[in-house]
Amino acid sequence: MQAEQDSLEKVVCETEVEIKNADGLHMRPAMQFVDIANQFDSDITVSNNETEVDGKSIMQMSMLAAICGTKLKIKAEGSDAAKVISALRELVEEKLFGEPPP
Amino acid sequence: MSRHREIDSTAGGYTIRLLESYVSILVINYWLLNMEIKKGIAVSPGISIAKALIIDSEEYRIPRREIKASERTTEIQRVRNAFKGAIRELTKLEAAHGKSEGSKIKDIFAVHMRFLHDRSLRKKITDLVHSESVTAEYAVSTILREIASHFSKEKDAYISERAADIYDIERRLLIQLLDRKREDVEHLTEEVTIIARELSPIQTAGFDRKFVKGIASDAGGRTSHAAIVARSLGIPAVVALEDLTESVSGPDTVIVDGNRGIVIVNPDDQTIQQYREYSKEFAELEHKLDAIREKPAVTRDGVKITLLGNIEFHDEADAVLQKGGEGVGLYRTEYLYLNRPSEPTEQEHYQSYAETVSVLQDRPVIIRTLDLGADKYTQRKRFAPEPNPFLGLRSIRFCLQNLMMFKTQLRAILRASVLGDVRIMFPLITNLQELMQTKMILRDVMEDLGEESIEYNKDIQIGIMIETPSSALTAFSLARDVDFFSIGTNDLTQYTLAVDRGNELVSTLYSSADPAVLRLIRTVIQDAHKAQINISVCGEMASEPEYIMLLLGMGIRTLSLTAPMIPEIKQMIRSVTLEDCNNVARKVLGMNSERQISNYLRAAARKILPEAF
Amino acid sequence: MKFADFVCFKATIPELKARDRDGAITELVSSLGKAGRLGKGKSKGLARAVIKREKEASTGMGKGIALPHVKHKAVKDVIAAIGLSSAGIDFSALDKQPVYSIILLISPVDQPDRHLQAMENIFRHLQHEKFRKFLRQCRSAEQVEDLLREADENSSL
Numbered sequence: 112m113q114a115e116q117d118s119l120e121k122v123v124c125e126t127e128v129e130i131k132n133a134d135g136l137h138m139r140p141a142m143q144f145v146d147i148a149n150q151f152d153s154d155i156t157v158s159n160n161e162t163e164v165d166g167k168s169i170m171q172m173s174m175l176a177a178i179c180g181t182k183l184k185i186k187a188e189g190s191d192a193a194k195v196i197s198a199l200r201e202l203v204e205e206k207l208f209g210e211p212p213p
Numbered sequence: 214m215s216r217h218r219e220i221d222s223t224a225g226g227y228t229i230r231l232l233e234s235y236v237s238i239l240v241i242n243y244w245l246l247n248m249e250i251k252k253g254i255a256v257s258p259g260i261s262i263a264k265a266l267i268i269d270s271e272e273y274r275i276p277r278r279e280i281k282a283s284e285r286t287t288e289i290q291r292v293r294n295a296f297k298g299a300i301r302e303l304t305k306l307e308a309a310h311g312k313s314e315g316s317k318i319k320d321i322f323a324v325h326m327r328f329l330h331d332r333s334l335r336k337k338i339t340d341l342v343h344s345e346s347v348t349a350e351y352a353v354s355t356i357l358r359e360i361a362s363h364f365s366k367e368k369d370a371y372i373s374e375r376a377a378d379i380y381d382i383e384r385r386l387l388i389q390l391l392d393r394k395r396e397d398v399e400h401l402t403e404e405v406t407i408i409a410r411e412l413s414p415i416q417t418a419g420f421d422r423k424f425v426k427g428i429a430s431d432a433g434g435r436t437s438h439a440a441i442v443a444r445s446l447g448i449p450a451v452v453a454l455e456d457l458t459e460s461v462s463g464p465d466t467v468i469v470d471g472n473r474g475i476v477i478v479n480p481d482d483q484t485i486q487q488y489r490e491y492s493k494e495f496a497e498l499e500h501k502l503d504a505i506r507e508k509p510a511v512t513r514d515g516v517k518i519t520l521l522g523n524i525e526f527h528d529e530a531d532a533v534l535q536k537g538g539e540g541v542g543l544y545r546t547e548y549l550y551l552n553r554p555s556e557p558t559e560q561e562h563y564q565s566y567a568e569t570v571s572v573l574q575d576r577p578v579i580i581r582t583l584d585l586g587a588d589k590y591t592q593r594k595r596f597a598p599e600p601n602p603f604l605g606l607r608s609i610r611f612c613l614q615n616l617m618m619f620k621t622q623l624r625a626i627l628r629a630s631v632l633g634d635v636r637i638m639f640p641l642i643t644n645l646q647e648l649m650q651t652k653m654i655l656r657d658v659m660e661d662l663g664e665e666s667i668e669y670n671k672d673i674q675i676g677i678m679i680e681t682p683s684s685a686l687t688a689f690s691l692a693r694d695v696d697f698f699s700i701g702t703n704d705l706t707q708y709t710l711a712v713d714r715g716n717e718l719v720s721t722l723y724s725s726a727d728p729a730v731l732r733l734i735r736t737v738i739q740d741a742h743k744a745q746i747n748i749s750v751c752g753e754m755a756s757e758p759e760y761i762m763l764l765l766g767m768g769i770r771t772l773s774l775t776a777p778m779i780p781e782i783k784q785m786i787r788s789v790t791l792e793d794c795n796n797v798a799r800k801v802l803g804m805n806s807e808r809q810i811s812n813y814l815r816a817a818a819r820k821i822l823p824e825a826f
Numbered sequence: 827m828k829f830a831d832f833v834c835f836k837a838t839i840p841e842l843k844a845r846d847r848d849g850a851i852t853e854l855v856s857s858l859g860k861a862g863r864l865g866k867g868k869s870k871g872l873a874r875a876v877i878k879r880e881k882e883a884s885t886g887m888g889k890g891i892a893l894p895h896v897k898h899k900a901v902k903d904v905i906a907a908i909g910l911s912s913a914g915i916d917f918s919a920l921d922k923q924p925v926y927s928i929i930l931l932i933s934p935v936d937q938p939d940r941h942l943q944a945m946e947n948i949f950r951h952l953q954h955e956k957f958r959k960f961l962r963q964c965r966s967a968e969q970v971e972d973l974l975r976e977a978d979e980n981s982s983l
Contacts (some may be wrong), residue, residue, distance in 0.1 A: 132359075138375060142327055152719075168333035170360060172377065399924065613949050616942040645920045649887040649951055656883055661938040729849060804907070 120154075123193040125201035127184050128203040132210040135178035145169045147198050153189025155199075166199075180202055215728075247278060247479045251454050253429070255474030256440035258777065259449035260492035261427030262485060265467045265478075266405035267458060271366050275354040275387070276462055278479075280346050286453030289339045293347040295389035302385065308316065321378065328382050334360075350462060357383040391464070401425070406467040410458050417442040427469030429476045431457050437488045444775050445529050453477050502780035506537035510783045511667040518765065520783060521773040523751060526566040530572040532776040538784060542773020543638075543699065543751040544569060546622065547585050555616055562625030570633035577634045578700070579773075579818035580626050581678065584608045584620070584640040608641035613650055623658045630670035638699060643675040643684050648694060676747070680704035685733040692744035699773065700737055706730050725754045726810040735802060738768040749773055758785045759818040765791060766798025788821045827904075827943040829951075829974035832931075837861040837907040838967035842928070847917050848877050851894055854909045854930040861907075864932075868900040872932070886919025891952055894929035897941065904944045906931045908970050910962065926962045928959060951977050 130136055136144075148155045148166045155166030161182060164171035166185065176185060183203075187195045202208060280288055306324045328334060341352040361379035401424035411432040420428075430441050431547070433452030449471030457635035461467065461478050468477040468488050472495070477484060508517045521542030522533030533541060549557045549565060570578050587608065612619035625817070631637050636653075642648050662669050678702030679685050686699065702725050707713065708732050712723045725731075734750075741748035749771035754760045756774035758781060764772070765786070774782060797817050804810050835946040839856040858864055864872065876896045885893045892915075907930045914924025929948060933941035951957045958979060964970045968977040 138324055142323060145327060145331075165333045168331045169327040170331050170334045170337075174360075174363060601893070614946060616946040617939060620938075621944055646952075649885075649920055652883070653885060653887075653893065654942070656946065657895075657941065658937070664935065664938075690921070789877045 112115065121188065121193040122190060123186065123188050124196040125153065125184065126196050126200055127182055128200055130177050131204055131212060132178055132207040133179055133213040135181065135209060136172070136175055138173055140210065141172040141175075142169060143202060144199065144210050145172055147202055148195065151187075151191045151195035152190070153187040153192045153195050155188075156186045157171045158186075164203045172183075177185045223660060226594055236699065247283065248481050248484065249460055249478040251457055251460065251478065253454035253457075253474050253476060253477045254433075255450075255471050256452050257428070257434070257446075257448060257471045259427075259447065259469075259471045260488060260495055261351060261406060261449045261471075262480075262492070263404040263406045263426040263467065265408045265461045265465045266401075267461060275350045276460055278348040278462055278465075278699055280342075280348055282346055287344050291331040291390060292335065292339050292342060292352065295349065295386045295661055296329055296335055298389040299385045300326070300380075302389075303329060324375070324378055325382055325385070328378075334570045343750070346443070348462070350387060353386045353390065355382060355385070371714050377664040379463060388475070391512055406460050406469055408458060408467065416583070417446070420446065420448065422448060424448055427467065427471070429454055429457055429467065430471050431455055437771060442525060444777060445525065445532065447532075447777060498671050499780075502784060503536075505780055505783055505787070508537075508783070508787065510537075510539075510786050512765070512786055512789055512791050512794070514792060516765075516791045518771070519749075519771040519788050520786075521579075521749070521771065522776045522779065523567035523773050524569070524776075527569040527572075529776065530569045531781075534572065536776045536779040538776060538779050540573055540634075541578045542749055542771065544578060544579060545579045545621045546583060550583065550585060555622070556681075559621045559625050559628075562622055563628050566625060566629035566635070568633055570629055570635060573633065575633055579636045579638050580629075581638045582609070582622055582639055583612055584625070584678075585611065609639050609651060610641065610645060613647070613648075613654070616654060619654065620658050620661075622663065627659060627662055627669035627673065628667060630673045631668045635670070636674040636676060636697070638676045638678060638697075640678045641680060641704075643681050644687065645690060645694075648677065648691060652694070652785065678704075678751075681708050681738050682733060685709075685737050688737045688740035689743065692740050692746055695745035695746065697749070698737060698741050699749045699751045702734070702750060702754040705733065705752070709733060724811070725752070725760065726814065727807045728805055728810065729801065730768075731810070735767050747771065756782060758782060758822065759814045760776050761785045762789055762794040762797040762817055762821070763814060765789070765803055766794035767798070767802075785818070785822060791823075793817075827940075827947050827979040829947065830978055832904040832944050832975055833906045834858060834861050835971040835974075836969060837863065838908040838970045839907070840964060840966050841972065842909045842911040842915070842977050845911075845913065845915065845936065847880065847915055850909055850911065850919050850928055851930065854907045854928065855928065857909075858905060858932070860906050861906050864900045865902070868882070868898075872896070872898050872900050876930070876932075880917075884918040884920070886917035886921075886925055887952070887977065888919055888921035888923065889914045889955075889958055890914070890923060890926040892919065892925040892928045893931060893945075893948065893960060894928065895933065895941075895945075897933045897935050897938075899935050901932050901934050903937070903938045904933045907918065908961075908974075910964060910970070927958070929950050930932075 126158060132140065134140075135154040157164050157172065157175065159175060161176060162175070164175055166172065175183075185196060185199055187193075215729040270807065303326055304605055320372070338349075338352045341347065341356060342349060357379050361376040361383070364379060365376040370677060401421060404424055404426045406427040406429060407420065409430050412428065412430050417428070425448055428448055428450035430452045431454055433440060440450060440452060449469045450468055450602065451471055451474050454476055457476060465479050466485070468480050468484070470488070477488075480488070510520045512518065520538055521540045522529070522536070522538035523543040523544045523545070524530060524533060524541055525548045530541060539801070548560075549562060566578075566580060592637055623637075626635065627638050632764075639648075639651050642651065655675070659671070674696040676695050676697035677684070677691065678701045679688055679698050681704070684691060685705065692698065692794045704725060708726065708727050710722060710724075739747055748769065750764055750769055751773040754764065755772040761782060772782065797814070801810050801813060804813065837854070837860070839853060839857055842850050842853055844853050852873045855869070855876065875898055878892050879896050880894050886894065886924055887893060909928040909930065911926055911928070914926050915928070917925040917949070919925060931941075931944060931948070933944070957973075960973050964973060
């Protein structure tokens with residue numbers, strides 16, 4: 112986790128996560144992701160190798176269609192950037208969206 | 214000559230001239246943004262200008278509509294409101310489903326809800342509105358369909374199934390935008406133009422004239438029953454527009470020109486203005502015609518012609534009187550049977566007949582027994598559809614094979630016969646045997662009523678429709694056993710020329726001006742005169758001004774036609790002398806080509822009433 | 827309703843003796859009486875009733891068929907008798923032709939629907955020219971019965 116101090120408390124945090132649950136980032140996990148993301152102020156961008164999407168948009172997140180094993184970069188920008196990155200990482204890699212591993 | 218033949222067929226003769234000046238201007242306007250002119254078949258005269266109300270369409274496509282730059286802000290707000298409204302609806306729905314359903318439903322709701330809350334989705338839509346100046350509906354539909362198609366391409370089945378969810382969300386948003394007025398014909402609060410793929414006569418009959426100002430449909434034909442109903446309700450209607458429902462969007466304004474058979478979607482201001490003026494002129498003309506309502510239908514040399522009305526519903530009897538008709542010459546009773554799961558009871562029959570008679574008092578009411586054809590009723594009842602329904606078990610033949618049903622109607626007619634001048638008419642009688650059988654049953658039913666001490670008119674007049682070549686050619690023998698004939702020129706023409714009048718591929722061949730048809734008509738008239746029985750014409754011919762001189766000249770003194778046309782036909786009658794009519798008939802019966810006859814009749818009529826042609 | 831349900835085959839007269847309408851009707855009525863199908867003591871005036879009705883309105887349907895009928899207390903259910911005449915009988919038919927086949931139909935007074943059902947059945951078969959022709963060609967009561975039973979089997983829905 113890298114933190115850069117910007118002017119006016121604007122913090123940028125980034126991390127990389129791996130999808131660990133068997134069914135990948137289908138609708139239910141995507142919804143959970145989006146729900147958590149929307150609880151925070153920071154802007155959130157999620158990217159795989161090809162696209163970059165808004166982590167707060169279910170429409171865009173569900174289009175990512177990341178399968179098990181996919182690595183995603185999450186970038187948060189805002190005053191609570193660190194907190195949201197932490198929460199999201201926990202959801203994806205520790206809780207596995209509440210779903211079974213492969 | 215026949216209305217079918219003319220490209221610009223109209224339902225009202227006078228109006229052709231008036232329109233020509235407007236059409237040229239319309240052509241220039243054609244290319245303007247959004248406005249679309251569509252050509253169909255005019256089936257009910259008049260002009261209407263009202264907002265579209267699209268009914269019955271499940272597969273709607275939202276056409277691209279552009280807005281002015283200044284309207285973009287409002288339109289974007291509409292998008293936002295639609296989302297808000299949809300969220301509201303969904304929340305209500307979710308609460309209603311509550312804990313009773315399984316998690317699957319919950320999931321679906323959850324997905325939808327999140328999409329509706331998705332700001333980037335909303336932004337995508339409003340961005341489109343802004344960048345291309347299009348309507349909210351179009352933007353919503355476009356973006357969501359894009360997403361849906363993206364989903365459906367995904368290999369993952371779970372994701373691809375989500376496409377259905379996206380369509381659902383689209384529909385939900387569109388319902389908000391189109392204000393739910395889509396389906397609600399029964400609770401109209403403002404004037405509308407009904408747009409539909411196809412309309413059934415019962416649907417049409419249910420329209421509230423106060424709000425339904427015009428009708429336009431993709432399908433349908435001139436003689437379809439929905440058209441007949443629209444005509445008798447006096448609602449301008451154009452049918453056979455083919456792809457109208459794809460070109461109209463909820464809030465579009467639509468002009469229905471039921472004279473010329475034109476529908477204009479999203480007319481620009483200039484066009485609306487022109488049509489408003491035209492509509493006024495047309496109303497004035499109608500008013501002028503109505504003024505002759507009190508005047509008698511007498512030729513210039515003093516020959517009285519009886520003008521009666523054709524009706525489908527008992528509440529049209531009023532309209533017949535309003536337009537100056539002297540009675541009902543054809544009460545088509547099929548509508549009592551249509552669109553219901555079971556047959557009408559005797560009491561239901563009786564009620565309709567009694568109400569009709571009460572309006573017409575002592576004027577004649579000729580009730581025709583069930584003439585349901587294959588296209589309407591009998592095909593649904595049969596286990597195996599007939600290969601050639603029009604020549605099969607229909608009408609009186611069907612009745613003779615279903616005596617329980619037939620007797621119910623006969624009983625009701627007989628019971629009503631004590632209330633006024635009720636006459637009974639049997640359709641499609643082709644030979645003496647059928648006539649005999651029918652009369653036998655009628656007699657049996659009369660005896661039953663006698664047994665039950667129920668009153669009826671023992672001397673009720675009995676007549677038949679002459680509508681086939683066989684009955685026309687044997688009219689002399691049929692005439693001996695009936696009290697009157699009525700010539701059904703529509704079917705007579707159809708059967709004589711072997712042309713299906715509803716089939717647009719051959720409809721140009723259908724013409725009552727065909728010499729074969731005219732010869733048959735003349736035979737029937739002569740046979741009726743010889744037997745000294747009443748004869749009338751109740752087909753479309755009776756409502757077409759250019760045929761009047763011919764019919765009168767051939768010996769017809771009674772016509773039964775659709776009420777809205779009575780004033781115009783009366784005008785024609787009042788403008789001719791019987792002598793001229795006799796000359797016309799004589800000339801025509803010596804001609805051999807339909808074209809020659811058509812042209813001649815038209816020219817003759819034009820001399821009498823130049824403004825009508 | 828099928829022919830077999832209401833036609834009294836025993837009462838069939840393959841060659842009517844009578845040469846006139848009223849006589850033919852009377853002959854058929856008494857045939858039904860002999861077959862025991864008319865209520866005792868109730869059949870008085872039955873023939874007269876049929877003839878009276880026939881006089882008011884001929885049941886000669888044309889194409890050589892007549893269908894004299896009446897509702898009468900002499901019967902509890904619909905009953906019919908067939909009579910054939912090779913010479914032909916004048917029934918004042920609409921087509922002015924003589925009648926070669928007569929179907930006498932007596933119906934109970936209080937069951938109009940049964941009567942109509944029988945009429946419907948008769949009409950349905952009389953539509954067919956073959957039926958009419960075969961009926962006229964029958965020479966014995968057995969042939970009439972066979973024809974009617976066969977018609978019952980083959981009637982279209």
